Amino acid sequence: MDSITHTLFGLGIYKAVNKEEMGKKEKYALLFTTIGASQVPDIDVISQLWDTAGQYQMWHRGITHSVFLVPVWAFLFYLINRFIFRIKGFRSFLISLLAVFIHDTSDVFNAWGTGYLEPFSSARLTLGTISIVDFVIWFIFLMAFIVSKIRPAAKEFSIFRLSWIIIALHVILQSVQGYILYEQYKPTYEQVALSARMLPWHYTVIGKNEETVDIINDSLLTEPRFVDRLKSDENANLDTLFANKPEARTLYEWSPFVVIVNNDKRLGVYDPRFYRNGQSFLFEYIEKTQK
Structure with a gap:
């Protein structure tokens, strides 16, 4: 968090x-x-x-x-x-x-x-079932604070203990829905990862088959929305990248799976779970020497 x-x-x-x-x-x-x-x-x-x-x-x-x-x-x-x-x-x-x-x-x-x-x-x-910034948790604590001020007769500690119970129920409900989605996509892809979106009960599903990575926004309440299909050069030699950019090796080992970029300009790897607007902020690469 x-x-x-x-x-x-x-x-x-x-x-x-x-x-x-x-x-x-x-x-x-x-x-x-x-x-x-x-x-x-x-x-x-x-x-x-x-x-x-x-x-x-x-x-x-x-x-x-x-x-x-x-x-x-x-x-x-x-x-x-x-x-x-x-x-x-x-x-x-x-x-x-x-x-x-x-x-x-x-x-x-x-x-x-x-x-x-x-x-x-x-x-x-x-697990990827709760957003790093979860506004539902913020809202629950805010409501507990407000109630404790407008209901001075109520025990403050009792109100906040109730808020913790509600937060636990939120985490359980959010995670169960994420798990159901994860299981639904497992037969379709060799590897699947989940990333919760800020909107409650909505997730980004990342599925990988060989050199193809699909990004899909989905929930149990809506139809899936295909976001992008990424190509990963699984045959690329990453030795030069790892030697010149040790952070790339760390990212490669840290992520469930990565997208390998190998074009005329760059050799690099990025984590597709953090892919937004055409790029991932977890991207480590080296520039290729232009001949």
């Missing part, structure tokens, strides 16, 4: 905790913990500063997003609460555990995916 959504997750956890018997210091510590733990896996962005091998595509949402690292991050926030905020007890550990788990797991539902099982598996776990 995007940084705004992860921040909203942290605020949503904070609001869902019953703070009636908490002092001001405890509330500050809780707010720091929920937002910090909801953001901390994305600390991997600093790896761009020393990435000279073109590995950032693999490092981002890599080991820092591993489910096996969740208790490590949670313990870090427990220590901060214990020795900086002077908050005793393991409540901060459990809340941090939940916040980091939600971050890592929610990212699995995006097309970008995560290294959820690193270091035991380098495979990117990705």
Whole structure:
């Protein structure tokens, strides 16, 4: 998910905790913990500063997003609460555990995916059933905030706990529909990938057969709309590309499958899941020398 959504997750956890018997210091510590733990896996962005091998595509949402690292991050926030905020007890550990788990797991539902099982598996776990920016989640939290203000008699933490239930139902419904579409296209293509669109219950299906990649917008409620058919030069020699552009090798290994561009001007690879308006923003290539 995007940084705004992860921040909203942290605020949503904070609001869902019953703070009636908490002092001001405890509330500050809780707010720091929920937002910090909801953001901390994305600390991997600093790896761009020393990435000279073109590995950032693999490092981002890599080991820092591993489910096996969740208790490590949670313990870090427990220590901060214990020795900086002077908050005793393991409540901060459990809340941090939940916040980091939600971050890592929610990212699995995006097309970008995560290294959820690193270091035991380098495979990117990705479902592609939830958009990276999901305005439905934003709207649910906004409504919870509004209701908590216009209904002061209602318990704020109860309202936000209900909002979490609604978000979970949204994710389940969105993912079940995506899975049904995925299964419908599997017999037609050798490889299939899914990328949720920002409009709820609508998806982009990417299907590959040998050197052909089809881009189709579809949902269970509408007729499929063919977007484009891409040609991939599967016989192209990519050694020169990988030697001169290590980011291209990383993208090749990171993506479920790529489109290989090999024409008079360029040799490159791109991820068709992020294909918009005739191009993909995940495109690594080299210019060919003109004779």
